[in-house]
Amino acid sequence: MSHRGRGRGRGGGGIGRSNVGNGDGMVDFGAMEGTVSIVNRSQLDRDSDRNGRDVYMGGGGSGPNSGGGRGRGRSNPYGSGQRRGTFGNMVMRAVGGAPGPLSNEVSVFNWNDRNSDPVSLISFLAAKTNPAVNVLSHRLEGNEIFLKLRTPHEVTAVSNLNGIRYAGAKLVIKNLNIAQNARGPSGVGGAPYSDSIASKPEVVSLLTQVLQSRYNEEGKFLNLENLAAHPGMSGNASLSGFGGDAVETIKIGPVICKLIKETFPDVQSINFQSNRLSSMKPFETLCVFCPFIQNLSFQDNLIQNYRDLESLRGDKLKNLRELLLMGNPVHDREARKGEAGVHGYRTKIKQLFPSIKVLDMVPFEEEVALPEIGLPSVEELPQTIKGAFTENQVIADLIQEFIPKFFGLFDANRPRLADVYLDTSLFSISVNPNNRRQMAQGGRAVPAKYASREIFDTWLGSNRNHITCRDSSRRLTLLGKGPQEVQALFMKLPQTKHPINASFEKAMFVVDAFQQQIGDTSVLVVTINGELDEVAMGKSRSFTRTFILAPAAEGSKANLAGWKLCVVNDMLVIRSWAAERPWTDKPSVGAMPTSGPLVGLAHGAKPHDVKQLSRQNMSLTGPSHAGALPSDVNVLLAFKNHFGLDDAKHNLVVQLAQATGLNYQMAGECLENAGWNGQAAIETFHAYKAQIPQSAFQFAPL
Amino acid sequence: MADVVSKGADGFVLTYYKLYDTQRHMLHKLYKEDAAILWNGNAFAGISSFKDSYLQLPPSVHEYQTYDAQQVGDSSILVVVTGAVKLGDQPQPRPFSQTFVLNPTIDADGKKVYLVGSDTFRFT
Numbered sequence: 001m002s003h004r005g006r007g008r009g010r011g012g013g014g015i016g017r018s019n020v021g022n023g024d025g026m027v028d029f030g031a032m033e034g035t036v037s038i039v040n041r042s043q044l045d046r047d048s049d050r051n052g053r054d055v056y057m058g059g060g061g062s063g064p065n066s067g068g069g070r071g072r073g074r075s076n077p078y079g080s081g082q083r084r085g086t087f088g089n090m091v092m093r094a095v096g097g098a099p100g101p102l103s104n105e106v107s108v109f110n111w112n113d114r115n116s117d118p119v120s121l122i123s124f125l126a127a128k129t130n131p132a133v134n135v136l137s138h139r140l141e142g143n144e145i146f147l148k149l150r151t152p153h154e155v156t157a158v159s160n161l162n163g164i165r166y167a168g169a170k171l172v173i174k175n176l177n178i179a180q181n182a183r184g185p186s187g188v189g190g191a192p193y194s195d196s197i198a199s200k201p202e203v204v205s206l207l208t209q210v211l212q213s214r215y216n217e218e219g220k221f222l223n224l225e226n227l228a229a230h231p232g233m234s235g236n237a238s239l240s241g242f243g244g245d246a247v248e249t250i251k252i253g254p255v256i257c258k259l260i261k262e263t264f265p266d267v268q269s270i271n272f273q274s275n276r277l278s279s280m281k282p283f284e285t286l287c288v289f290c291p292f293i294q295n296l297s298f299q300d301n302l303i304q305n306y307r308d309l310e311s312l313r314g315d316k317l318k319n320l321r322e323l324l325l326m327g328n329p330v331h332d333r334e335a336r337k338g339e340a341g342v343h344g345y346r347t348k349i350k351q352l353f354p355s356i357k358v359l360d361m362v363p364f365e366e367e368v369a370l371p372e373i374g375l376p377s378v379e380e381l382p383q384t385i386k387g388a389f390t391e392n393q394v395i396a397d398l399i400q401e402f403i404p405k406f407f408g409l410f411d412a413n414r415p416r417l418a419d420v421y422l423d424t425s426l427f428s429i430s431v432n433p434n435n436r437r438q439m440a441q442g443g444r445a446v447p448a449k450y451a452s453r454e455i456f457d458t459w460l461g462s463n464r465n466h467i468t469c470r471d472s473s474r475r476l477t478l479l480g481k482g483p484q485e486v487q488a489l490f491m492k493l494p495q496t497k498h499p500i501n502a503s504f505e506k507a508m509f510v511v512d513a514f515q516q517q518i519g520d521t522s523v524l525v526v527t528i529n530g531e532l533d534e535v536a537m538g539k540s541r542s543f544t545r546t547f548i549l550a551p552a553a554e555g556s557k558a559n560l561a562g563w564k565l566c567v568v569n570d571m572l573v574i575r576s577w578a579a580e581r582p583w584t585d586k587p588s589v590g591a592m593p594t595s596g597p598l599v600g601l602a603h604g605a606k607p608h609d610v611k612q613l614s615r616q617n618m619s620l621t622g623p624s625h626a627g628a629l630p631s632d633v634n635v636l637l638a639f640k641n642h643f644g645l646d647d648a649k650h651n652l653v654v655q656l657a658q659a660t661g662l663n664y665q666m667a668g669e670c671l672e673n674a675g676w677n678g679q680a681a682i683e684t685f686h687a688y689k690a691q692i693p694q695s696a697f698q699f700a701p702l
Numbered sequence: 703m704a705d706v707v708s709k710g711a712d713g714f715v716l717t718y719y720k721l722y723d724t725q726r727h728m729l730h731k732l733y734k735e736d737a738a739i740l741w742n743g744n745a746f747a748g749i750s751s752f753k754d755s756y757l758q759l760p761p762s763v764h765e766y767q768t769y770d771a772q773q774v775g776d777s778s779i780l781v782v783v784t785g786a787v788k789l790g791d792q793p794q795p796r797p798f799s800q801t802f803v804l805n806p807t808i809d810a811d812g813k814k815v816y817l818v819g820s821d822t823f824r825f826t
Contacts, residue, residue, distance in 0.1 A: 386743030
């Protein structure tokens with residue numbers, strides 16, 4: 001156990017130590033290693049050799065006993081398989097020879113005799129561990145509670161509390177990482193996958209042919225039913241073992257997923273019927289390679305338990321509409337229990353795959369009652385839901401320019417947003433942890449039961465929700481005024497990724513904007529509802545963000561930095577993610593649906609105001625790398641990938657870089673030498689600031 | 703002023719949803735006559751044109767789960783509410799977000815009151 005723990009612990013380490021540091025009279029962070037670094041020399045040496053080694057499909061070929069500790073040490077403990085598919089080879093590494101991403105879960109029994117509030121238990125466990133563990137989420141199954149933690153270290157720390165007294169009973173705590181390893185594919189004698197399929201082009205090309213023969217172009221449908229029976233599969237030594245829980249299935253599955261993405265980027269439906277699959281593990285990377293798949297069938301396989309379904313992250317398959325699981329024990333067992341069993345089964349599957357509308361060919365009831373998503377019935381509501389509203393083309397253009405620029409920087413380089421806030425601008429954030437489809441019984445403003453709330457630890461620190469934040473001085477403290485205070489609040493928020501780039505992401509948010517007269521000035525009131533990714537958690541959140549924007553005055557900071565608009569007010573609400581997007585597939589509204597102009601425009605905002613807004617054509621456009629961090633979040637993720645950092649460390653690097661102005665490499669160097677203690681790193685930075693060369697504050701490409 | 707803004711929002715949110723759910727025919731009194739209203743992407747110029755629409759909605763139970771308030775300009779207030787609303791006998795409440803800009807107005811008795819100058823509502 002200790003071996004495994006150590007191996008994983010350094011999995012994210014090894015940021016390049018070679019480039020800066022010792023030369024040119026610059027600050028020698030390396031010299032501090034003896035006192036503050038937690039990374040000892042031998043580990044560094046071992047880590048440094050990995051860049052030169054072929055780790056495709058999982059670090060095979062480095063010796064018969066290396067599959068355990070070393071392979072594990074290298075894989076990202078947060079499961080890079082959960083990331084978007086930008087880094088294909090990285091994903092392959094995570095699902096190959098090393099065991100897949102660990103669930104980082106513990107299960108706890110015997111906890112709720114006297115106090116069934118999970119929050120009390122979670123606080124108790126945090127108080128008993130040092131450093132306090134962070135529970136990312138919890139779920140209840142009967143008397144058992146499952147807690148998801150950040151790292152394997154935390155899992156170990158909590159498991160070590162097994163037997164501790166809590167609320168009058170002794171807790172029984174199980175480390176599910178261990179169970180997972182023992183049960184999972186890696187348990188097969190630790191056999192190294194030396195004959196990686198991906199390394200054999202002829203096998204890959206054969207597999208591609210097999211897939212092509214099963215693809216229906218017109219229907220965008222890939223039929224992988226009983227794949228083992230395909231002559232192309234059964235006739236090839238590397239492929240013939242496919243099916244069931246054979247090692248080959250685990251090896252071939254991820255390759256298939258990757259090939260699907262490469263060969264059939266438009267695929268909408270995949271049928272995995274009759275492949276004797278006992279879990280979705282072999283195809284867990286579907287959510288990376290085919291995140292927009294709409295229909296999946298796993299009918300007539302051997303899937304036993306709900307947990308066997310979890311390796312395929314349903315919450316990542318945001319467009320999944322239909323799922324078939326009939327003919328699997330997990331379904332049949334419940335079906336035999338009658339209506340109650342089926343109901344429980346359907347509820348559970350809907351939790352795992354929140355976006356599905358149809359399960360086992362039966363639509364969810366709600367969908368029958370609501371043919372048009374979002375309407376109680378078409379007759380009852382006076383108007384149907386429409387897509388984005390912008391009052392006129394001028395506003396639409398301004399907003400379309402503002403939003404990607406703003407959120408791009410919010411994701412990658414928040415300090416650069418200081419330009420766009422005035423000294424009087426305000427920012428605040430509220431957190432709505434209630435699950436979207438639940439409501440407290442009866443009364444209003446009553447927090448829903450804890451069981452139906454998501455964990456929002458990373459956001460709660462600045463929560464100014466007036467329902468819970470009643471104290472007027474606290475309300476004042478949490479209101480950021482002016483660029484500096486706004487920035488200070490920004491720095492406390494976790495790293496985000498807003499869907500602003502790809503065309504498919506357009507549907508993920510909706511913008512309503514119009515002009516209104518406030519006192520003497522004409523402003524834009526802009527409300528954006530949508531979703532974002534919380535990068536370090538690999539978790540989706542929904543958000544509502546309201547801006548009040550004004551034209552950036554000639555010669556103002558915003559104007560000089562290339563902004564046509566500046567932010568007067570900025571209010572963010574973070575909420576639990578829901579699959580519904582009531583505004584999608586609705587035409588956006590550019591022209592007036594009503595006869596006259598919107599009153600916000602009519603009363604006060606004269607045509608010349610509109611012109612004034614549009615006249616701000618900029619002679620100066622901002623440089624692309626004013627800060628030391630890249631402004632494109634994908635470039636930022638490439639840095640993370642390059643240095644093999646896990647999400648927590650990556651987040652620290654970004655935060656330090658944002659707080660100090662250091663570039664990514666230097667911030668990483670600084671943190672590593674401070675033992676990944678953010679506070680210590682900042683102190684070190686300030687102590688040596690004068691000696692740090694200017695180049696450390698400039699963007700340096702990889 | 704920040705305190706005035708927050709206190710104003712406390713009172714407004716409480717009153718607004720109470721009227722909406724129990725005395726909807728009174729709701730228009732909280733709006734300026736020329737308020738700008740966006741309801742799920744549908745624009746209404748003025749409260750009288752919106753009134754017919756919301757009066758047709760089935761009985762509602764709003765639960766507001768968050769609201770926050772900021773001052774806008776010299777004397778206006780921005781309020782953003784998120785929550786869930788149950789309409790008629792729908793089995794499930796629907797999550798919503800609602801953005802108000804409240805403007806100070808002098809009422810018939812010469813008292814300064816805050817009224818809705820704009821309202822952006824979305825099912826989310």
